[in-house]
Amino acid sequence: MTERNRKIYITTPIYYVNTKPHIGHAYTTLAADVLSRYHRLTGKDVFFLTGTDEHGAKIAQAAEKNGKEPQEFCDEISGLFKQAWKNLGIDYSYFIRTTDKHHEQKVAEFLIALKEKGFLYEGDYSGLYCVGCEKFITGKDLIDGQCPDHKCAPEKVAEKNWFFKLKEFLPQIERLINEGRILIQPEKAKQEVLGLFKQGLDDISVSRQNVTWGIKLPWDEKQTIYVWVDALLNYWTATRQDDRQDYWPVDLHLVGRDILKFHCVYWPALLLAAGLDLPKQIFCHGYFTINGQKMSKTIGNVIDSNDLITKYGLDATRYLLLTQFPFGNDGDISLERLDEKYNSDLASGLGNLVSRVLTLANNLKLQIADCELTSRVPNLEEARQKYRLALDSFQFNEALASVWDLIGFCDKYINDEKPWEGRDNSKEVVGDTLLVLREIADLLKAFMPQTSDKILNRIENGKGDSLFPRI
Numbered sequence: 281m282t283e284r285n286r287k288i289y290i291t292t293p294i295y296y297v298n299t300k301p302h303i304g305h306a307y308t309t310l311a312a313d314v315l316s317r318y319h320r321l322t323g324k325d326v327f328f329l330t331g332t333d334e335h336g337a338k339i340a341q342a343a344e345k346n347g348k349e350p351q352e353f354c355d356e357i358s359g360l361f362k363q364a365w366k367n368l369g370i371d372y373s374y375f376i377r378t379t380d381k382h383h384e385q386k387v388a389e390f391l392i393a394l395k396e397k398g399f400l401y402e403g404d405y406s407g408l409y410c411v412g413c414e415k416f417i418t419g420k421d422l423i424d425g426q427c428p429d430h431k432c433a434p435e436k437v438a439e440k441n442w443f444f445k446l447k448e449f450l451p452q453i454e455r456l457i458n459e460g461r462i463l464i465q466p467e468k469a470k471q472e473v474l475g476l477f478k479q480g481l482d483d484i485s486v487s488r489q490n491v492t493w494g495i496k497l498p499w500d501e502k503q504t505i506y507v508w509v510d511a512l513l514n515y516w517t518a519t520r521q522d523d524r525q526d527y528w529p530v531d532l533h534l535v536g537r538d539i540l541k542f543h544c545v546y547w548p549a550l551l552l553a554a555g556l557d558l559p560k561q562i563f564c565h566g567y568f569t570i571n572g573q574k575m576s577k578t579i580g581n582v583i584d585s586n587d588l589i590t591k592y593g594l595d596a597t598r599y600l601l602l603t604q605f606p607f608g609n610d611g612d613i614s615l616e617r618l619d620e621k622y623n624s625d626l627a628s629g630l631g632n633l634v635s636r637v638l639t640l641a642n643n644l645k646l647q648i649a650d651c652e653l654t655s656r657v658p659n660l661e662e663a664r665q666k667y668r669l670a671l672d673s674f675q676f677n678e679a680l681a682s683v684w685d686l687i688g689f690c691d692k693y694i695n696d697e698k699p700w701e702g703r704d705n706s707k708e709v710v711g712d713t714l715l716v717l718r719e720i721a722d723l724l725k726a727f728m729p730q731t732s733d734k735i736l737n738r739i740e741n742g743k744g745d746s747l748f749p750r751i
């Protein structure tokens with residue numbers, strides 16, 4: 281297969297439907313969208329999967345609190361995720377729901393296969409469970425008796441479970457991670473995962489006894505399949521349709537660091553046990569806070585991406601979310617800083633340049649078809665390469681910085697040469713900036729698809745209204 285038509289399979293986590301979507305979910309999904317668009321633009325055949333995680337005690341409790349039947353509640357919140365992604369211009373290939381019948385059936389088949397291969401056994405679990413995390417935890421995970429992420433005491437459970445022989449696969453997974461055959465990035469995420477092997481890990485439950493909202497274990501219908509096993513398998517079940525088989529295995533899982541262990545240890549182990557190919561790469565991005573605090577319903581600082589879109593517009597929201605801090609780092613978001621960045625980079629930066637260049641070109645009756653780059657323009661191939669290198673290493677803000685370097689060049693060039701004064705080189709200067717602007721629009725395609733189209737249209741058809749009015 282040639283590099284051009286190579287298939288690429290990219291996933292986001294599937295999000296819990298206990299609450300409506302917020303910018304944390306938007307962040308990962310947007311990153312996956314930009315990468316998908318970027319690869320598609322280079323001719324690759326991308327399968328981009330996202331969706332919702334709908335089973336388990338946490339969702340059942342949320343439905344009850346809202347006075348709804350679980351399925352009705354899931355339909356509603358899952359619909360909000362779909363709508364949020366539509367509003368954010370997310371061009372996914374498929375949206376999976378763990379309550380899809382097809383998914384449920386394939387998960388049950390997967391578990392039967394594991395049992396037949398002898399990797400499951402019956403046992404008793406007695407210990408602690410955090411419903412917020414949907415995971416079994418131990419006393420040493422707690423702070424003042426509470427789960428540090430959910431600020432509540434875990435449930436004490438004593439139940440019969442089916443267990444998966446995780447421990448059998450740990451040495452092999454550790455080796456594959458060390459060898460880079462399961463590539464975990466950035467390095468600090470890899471080290472965090474390798475640290476888990478040193479601490480020691482136990483076999484994991486694949487079923488729960490007292491959770492009714494889930495997929496029934498086929499051979500023991502008093503049990504439902506553990507929600508994390510159900511959820512992880514979405515990446516596989518989504519490709520168990522005739523036209524999608526070829527996308528397997530996964531090229532890239534994008535995840536937040538809260539779910540690293542599930543993706544880097546449990547998931548590969550389940551796949552190895554089933555004899556399936558492993559994911560090639562897992563990239564773990566950072567977690568962000570809002571004005572220095574964890575984003576939480578209790579604090580009341582949850583930001584909805586729809587509200588950002590209402591304020592800044594679709595493409596501006598995409599730009600602002602991905603330029604706050606490097607993708608692999610934790611960071612902080614503040615509405616004041618978003619306003620500042622909007623005004624400086626978009627209203628005064630890109631938006632202003634577009635109207636400036638197009639007004640100058642109009643006044644000089646200059647068509648792009650008649651322009652040729654002069655040697656005063658920086659090497660555009662170098663700019664493209666910088667952009668590609670940054671995207672290939674998930675540095676979205678660096679990729680955009682290389683585009684903003686071109687904007688900076690044009691602004692300075694125009695200020696220095698003052699083409700409105702009618703000097704001899706006016707047409708050359710404006711022609712150069714028109715051509716660089718076209719390059720800018722091309723590079724923005726994956727990040728800001730509508731803006732890119734608008735700029736290209738304006739270059740062809742003359743000027744229009746302001747792209748980013750000041751806030």
Ligand code: ME8
Nearest residue numbers: 293294295296304305308333511512535536567568
């Ligand atoms: O964990 N900063 O779903 P979830 C950055 N259903 N990213 C954030 C974020 C923040 N403050 N908050 C959330 C689950 N995210 C499981 C996943 S996958 C088989 C099952 C993003 O709704 C980030 O990607 O809690 C994180 O990993 C994910 O949302 C957690 O979403």
